Structures are given as C-alpha cells and as structure tokens.
Amino acid sequence: MIMPILLIVYYSFLDIHGNFTLANYQKFFTPVYLKMTLSSFWYALLITAVSLLVAYPTAFLLTRTKYKQLWLLLIILPSWINLLLKAYSFIGIFGTYGFANALLEVFGIGKKQILFTDFSFIFVSVYIFIPFMILPIFNALDKLNPSFIDASRDLGASGWTTFRRVIFPLTFDGVKSGCQVVFIPALSLFMLTRLIAGNRVITLGTAVEQHFLVTQDWGMGSTIAVFLIISMVIIMLLTGNKKRGGVG
C-alpha cells in the first residue's frame, strides 16, 4: 500500500513526455506555484482557526449537558451525510434567491453575492469540518478531572484564569489532534473550491486534480502531491503526541 506513494515520488521527476527531469521542481518554485501554496496554507489556517473558535465553546458546553453522549452523536450525525449533498445544499442557500439572501433582505441589507466568494468557501468548509474538531476536544474535556477546576476556583482563580491556566493546557492535546484532522484535509479540498468558491480559490488539492485530470501533466501534479505529503508529515510531527495511537 506504500507503493502508490512511492510511485508519486517517482512520477514527480518525469516531464509530460516521460523523460527524467527536475524541471517540475524548478517550476514549483516559481512565483505562480509558491503563491498558490501560500494562499492554500492561508485558507487552511483560516478554516482551522474559525473551526477551533466555534468548536471549543461547543465542546465545552456539551460536556456540561445531560445525556452528553447523545448530544455528541447528534453533532456527529451530519458528518455522515454525503459531503456532496451538503455542498449542494449550500449552493441553494447561498444562491441569489436563496435563504441567506432572503434573510439579508429582512434585515434591510439587501441582496449580496454570497456564492463564489471567500466567505462562502470558508463558511462551508468550517461547516463540514466542525464535527471533526469538536470530537477530540470533547473527549479531552470529558477526561478532565473536575476536581482540578474546583481546586482552582477554591484557590481564588477567576473563571477566565481557570480556563487559561487549567482547562486549556490540560485539553491542549485534543485541540492539537483537532487541528490536525482539520488542517490537512483543508489543504487538499478540491470539490468545494469548484462548487462553492467557483474556481476562485485554488488549494493544493485543486492543483493536483487539475494536473492529473484536466491538463494530464502527471509529473507536475505528482510534484505538487509530493509537497502536499511533505507538509502533511510536518503537520503530523508538529501536532502529534506520543500517547495517541490513532484516530480514536
């Protein structure tokens, strides 16, 4: 199963006629591709940050509800619906006559172009990734011993200090694995860029797909894929912790 990945590395050294070359790597370091890589990272970073901002309070509040396992299941449930269908639904909601625009009309803002903008791209991506961010944070918070919080409060710490000094550091592992499972796929998203962002946003994943299936330049596509793999490994090293044995 490792063989296909080695094949990608091999292909990244071939040009479009199958000759051995380093030209693809030279091409990757030209401004066009570097800019694309940077913007891809920027979008992935934004998506991860926004998901974290929404997911942390959600997970935190969830651990404080009754029947929390059931609520958690309800949060995860939408992530089992086919991804394409959710993206398709947003085409309707964000469309010119869709629900979002109708809402804007009510508030007196008026119709806006929402589909095919950065906003819609980030919103939909966050929507899709949020369950994957909530889950590890929820698990980390759930394992947290409540007596730590009581102790901190008894010692006179304010709510905010308790959060900053006790709760957040103790759940940091969950945050890290959440970031990992959001950031890596966010780098390689490609159908969302087509459907929601209308080709305005080009991620590394879109570029790979483009080179493989549209321009048929497998060499260049593989080169980008190699960089995608490298960034993936770097992110895994940065966010990995030794204890974690897998996805669970």
Added chain:
Amino acid sequence: MKKKSLSTIYLTIVFLILYAPIFYLMYYSFNSGGKMYEFESFSLEWYKDLFQNTRLLIIVLNTIIIALLSSAISTILGTIGAVGIWHLKKRQTKNVLLSLNNILIVSPDVIIGASFLIMFTIVGIKLGFSSVLLSHIAFSVPIVVIMVLPKLQEMSSTLIDAAKDLGASNFNVLTKVILPYITPGIFAGFFMALTYSLDDFAVTFFVTGNGFSTLSVEIYSMARQGVSLTINALSTILFLFTILLVIGYYFISKRNGRIIGLGARK
C-alpha cells in the same frame, strides 16, 4: 441562571446551523416548482422522477455494491492485518507498521486517488468497477485495523494461555477465543469502512473511468450543472438511510461501551 440560558442559546445556534442545510434540502424536495426557492406547492413529482431515472438507480446500486463488497473484503484483510500486527514480537516493527497505517489514514484523498490512478495505469487495470473497488478496499483496510487493534490489545493474554493449556491448537485459539472476543471491533470496523466507502468522493473521482460512476461523483457532476430537485429527493432518502445506519452503529458501539471516534477523510 443567566449563564445557563446563554449556553443553551449558543448550542441551539450551532445545532441549527448544523442541521439547516439538510432540512433545507429535504424541504425543497417537495417543491413542485423546479427551484430551491419560492416553495410553490407540495408535490412528490421529484420522487417519481427519481424512481423513473434508471441511470441514477443503477448508480445507486453500483455505490451500494462497491460499499458492501469493499467493506467486507477490507474487514477480512484488516482483521488479518490487525491480528498479524498484534502477534508481532518486535516492538519496533510493530510501531513502524502502526505509523505507516496512521499515515495512510491521515493522508489526503487527493494523494490516494492520484497515486492509485498512476498505479492502475502502470499495472494496466482498466478504470471502472474494479479500480474503484480496489482503491476503496485500500483506504478501508487501515481503518479496520485501527478499529480492531484496541480490542486485541485489551484482551488478556491469560485467556490464550488457558486455551493452550487446555490443549487447543493455534487454529482453535484463533477461531474459538480471539475472534469471538474481537467481534465488536470487527463490526465497528465494517460499519466505518461502509460509511467511508459510501461517502467517498475524491478517491473515486480519480480512479473512475468513463461509463462507471458512484453516487458522489454523479451528484458532483449534476451539481455543477446547477440545481435539480431530483438531487433533493435523493438526499432525503439518503438521509433517512444514514440515520438507520447510525442507529445500527450506535447500538454496536453501545455494546462496545463507548462511541468510537471518526477519522477525517473527506
């Protein structure tokens, strides 16, 4: 008290946003006008349309066949793999294999898709049913391994010693002791593989040739052409089907004692 109501409001908003798109789709699937706005009147014509669209129904059938076949095969392979990894004496080889397994789970679909496209072309497998099936098996096996392995690890070694002392052969130990013990893990792995396979878009998109397509790929090409309420009708049915699957999964993991986490495959 005020704090409590604030948190309820926050959670409600999150839930609303999470479910809004799904119900939005379902709501308009009953619209007699052909658009996803201006609800005209209740009608079932899109459902009728859906069931008369034989091409789409064949694609649905294909998707289900691929999902069932690939998850069954990968459950067998993954269980063998997990038992193999668990049986390894050397710690180092074990860790190497496990991290390779993890890399395969985390690696983006685009990469898996692209690499399989290259491999199938080199080996000469025609793109279509078999290539999609093979790639689905390939990305499901690591998932099954991850689900089965914890069960093996929590099994006490005295169980096996006892069986051996009582004169059981290696084969007997495997079929009478180990397999029954890890059955819940195997089921969870099967369900996981099934949902991943049903949900997969990116990998299939790469390795599917002309003439063969699964549901995700078909929805993608339909959605690129614009809104069609047949998709809405389809999604309503799929949603109900998914809920059934989740209920099944829920009861299995209930027996397991906890809800097992999801990966991040998109």
